[in-house]
């Protein structure tokens with residue numbers, strides 16, 4: 333069947349569509365839903381966990397298996413409390429908060445201001461769409477954006493707000509942040525009230541007690557990033573793996589942040605997973621490695637084929653206290669370009685600080701050069717859940733088919749798809765299920781798959797399209813005669829007849845991670 337029309341760019345998929353699709357098809361559920369849910373916490377269902385594991389696998393193998401100078405660890409979530417003093421998280425891991433006195437709602441002050449900027453940006457977008465309609469084919473968007481007086485006025489407004497906010501945030505001037513909210517006449521999105529409290533700093537770490545109270549419990553934190561588990565183990569790993577800089581340590585694990593504005597589905601969660609790699613280098617060589625990892629990580633993303641124009645670099649102008657260069661890889665999510673991964677040159681800040689607080693030397697002695705130094709670190713840090721959302725944002729498509737019917741299809745890159753194939757006997761009789769079960773018995777050693785006998789074949793295809801299965805194999809009466817099956821491809825819906833023995837090779841060509849790893 334031909335695809336008559338797919339979603340156009342204007343009909344861009346919304347986060348709401350994605351979230352409800354995720355729930356309906358067993359990818360993601362709200363945490364503790366039967367108790368009305370816990371905000372910003374999510375559970376991954378049967379298809380979600382398969383996709384998540386495949387993303388982890390792609391990242392881990394690209395990092396650890398493909399580099400003989402990168403090794404992995406799995407550090408504990410709880411760490412000695414001094415870790416967080418040394419890393420700076422106790423003192424500066426804060427968000428600026430403001431409360432509305434009437435609605436009693438709490439907001440991140442910087443987010444309220446950013447939302448105001450987004451509103452003005454929305455006006456620019458509206459003007460652009462209107463002008464594009466008016467001028468038709470001759471419309472030159474770049475020229476319009478740089479010359480139209482109304483657009484220029486909006487742009488100037490945005491710049492003024494951004495400059496004021498940046499300088500206030502950088503200097504920690506919370507009164508000025510509040511003043512900006514007042515000057516912009518920002519109202520509480522819920523109540524419309526402009527009755528605001530002062531802006532205060534709020535630490536994002538979750539704390540808990542270690543040991544029972546009678547024994548003299550001490551406060552410990554749920555780690556807000558996985559990186560510190562790598563820093564405190566730097567020397568252990570370097571020695572036991574006999575590594576010398578440049579070398580890296582990779583880790584995948586949970587992190588926790590008490591985000592005030594937890595919204596946008598799995599984009600910002602309170603419990604999430606990070607995939608981080610800290611790369612230890614000789615001081616002075618960090619910029620070279622920073623550029624190297626920027627390029628490598630972008631290639632890793634682009635290799636998935638989600639569309640090159642969905643990514644862009646955003647260089648940080650205002651650097652965190654520990655960094656001498658930093659950028660984000662941004663992805664075009666349904667709500668616009670947002671951070672997907674951070675690449676930071678963290679200098680020797682963390683290791684030196686841990687040396688100071690622990691009193692233990694964390695240096696590397698280079699015998700060849702007879703030189704002792706605290707290595708510099710270049711890190712790559714990506715949120716697994718954000719990567720999941722990026723893939724679904726690009727993959728989710730609604731199509732109108734030639735016969736007037738519609739389908740929802742997840743065009744997930746086949747290597748990452750939760751199930752690689754679905755095996756479907758055309759009817760549940762005449763010996764077809766027995767042949768199908770035999771095929772499943774062979775394929776299941778190499779592929780995650782589904783066996784489905786319920787409903788008409790068309791409906792079964794739709795179900796597989798909706799969970800992103802790249803291939804369906806159908807067993808029919810002809811199979812009994814000549815040992816051939818039809819294999820249907822998800823995106824084109826093309827079907828061909830192939831021998832049962834060649835199914836495995838055919839799948840392998842498309843879904844083997846090896847091909848992707850070779851190309852990035």
Ligand code: ATP
Pocket residue numbers: 557589591598599600601602604605606671672673674713714715716717718
């Ligand atoms: P943001 O500016 O979006 O809060 P960040 O700059 O604080 O992110 P980092 O500390 O650099 O983020 O963390 C590295 C990565 O971890 C981010 O690029 C993102 O993919 C992921 N991440 C950070 N916070 C969250 C969160 N609350 N929920 C899901 N993923 C997150």
